[in-house]
Amino acid sequence: MSKYLIKPLGSVWLNPYAISDLKKDLLLYDKLGMLNLHTLLEGLHQYKKYDLFQNQLNEVEYLIEKGVFIELKQLMNFAKKGSAMFPTDDMEMANYIMKLKAKISEITDEKERDKIYWQINELDTRLWSKIVNINNESVVTVPYLNDVSSFERTDTVKEKAYSIINKSIPLPSEGTSWEKIFDFKSDSESQLKLLALKNWINDLPENMSSNELEDKIQYLSYQYTESLKRHKISTRLITFKTIITALPKGLSELLRLRFDKAIEPFFEIAEQQVNFSQFKEREDLKGNELAYISLTNKKFNKTK
Template sequence: MSKNVVFPYVTFNRFIDESTIKKLCLFYDNIFISEGRFNIISDINTKEVTEENYSLHYEKAVWDFLKDNNVVKEYPYLKEKFDSSNEDVTELTTQLKSLFEKERSKKNWPKTPTEEQLKEMKEEYFNHFFLSHDISIRLDSIHLNKLDNTSEFYPVLRTADTLKSDTKKEQIIQFILNDIPEPDYNTSWDHIIEYRSDESVRNKYLALMNWVNKAANSNLRLSELKDEYDFLYSDYMQQFKLHKMKYNNSKLEVILSSTINFIANISTGNYVSSLKDLFQFNIKNATLLQEESKIPGKEIAYIYHTKMKFGK
């Protein structure tokens, strides 16, 4: 079952969400964004690149690249998201209506506000802006989960008021997501896509998701699952370091032995033995790699290797 995130994309005067999106790419299968949120940059390619709109051109290029690589997916406006007997939907819809009513009845600010009043106005505006977007994203996530029983959709929220995690799985995913490194600004998107596409990395990711599913269905409390996660991570880290030392030493030994035998056999015309030496090298190399899959704590190996790859 794929794990997807529903992202409340908003266009600012610069691409402030890029690092966050890179991090989300390392944890979720896909990033879902409402198609209407791309309206501002949809026709930017028809405009000449200037210093003022350079960021929008760059954003458009990034989103197009991620769409082409099947990382970002668009979904239409979900008007049906309000039609439900679901308690969460009812509560969120009520919150959204309350916000709009509050906006209409907000106090009148002076035409020439003081610096303190101006600061308060900005805080009120952005709180209302992001809170309404977060509620909408939560409604979208609930409806997308309803439409697709083979996938899971989790909202990305910008305000503390909507950071509500009811299920154990959501809470598990949150503390694991906190452990995912945020790639450096200079980390290229090609590098991230290449990492996601690696078969070995993908297998480690699936093992992690399998652990998440089992942990969510267990009788353990969240604190106990966090302890188990920390233990698995620590155990894997130590065992992998030992395995890496063994792997490097064994590989060096195999290379030296095989090379010496290969040269000796070639010089005497013993080509069959030379081929056997090369074949033996491949077998030993494969055996060492196979041992890695048996290291204790392999369930969270994806986190360890992602940290090693993208951690600062």
């Protein structure tokens, strides 16, 4: 099942760093989508004489060509279904959107009109993401929202989990190429860890609140970080012992004569701390389900 992050128009159009954000997004999601993607392309074409918009246009067209940035309504496939189910719980929101669209033409203040325009864009993105989710079982779409609307969000636990985890994925530096992003995504270790993360999300109980889910994710991430540290200590100790044992007898004895009082207590204390029996395999480390987050930070977070 493919996971799509649905970006509102404003998240690219109003953001000078939008391309780095898209790189970050694609580290977690399979693909990106946008409601009325053609509107973004038309706007970027109109202002492409400016380097910023030309660069964004080139990047967006590249992603479309790669098949990882699509029009949201393509996922509906109306032609095959003939008709579509509508999320009845959101009927009030749909009516509100229609009222805003009727109202916007009457507003003369430019700032107020822009504010309502971007609110409509976010509400439409949210509504159409839900329409796709209930009509296409082969995908999960998660709307990327600033939550400016007055409507309470009713995300599924999967949508909540992806939104929370996306905040932990590092923002690649401006010089990070798309090739580096795609190479990372195609790496076998990355794919295995991302699959483990997705499976963990799939198994989450549907009744978890956002606060409970955020606490759980933070706790597991902390557990994995601490477990990984202890695993590294274990690996280094074993390596050190192997080197000492493999040395020629004379040199080994010389080292032991010099460091004997320090080496053995160090081994004893470290082994008690590590508890080797619990850390024989990295796959058994606590919090390993969220190892993909740690992997992306190790690869792309230059501040760590």
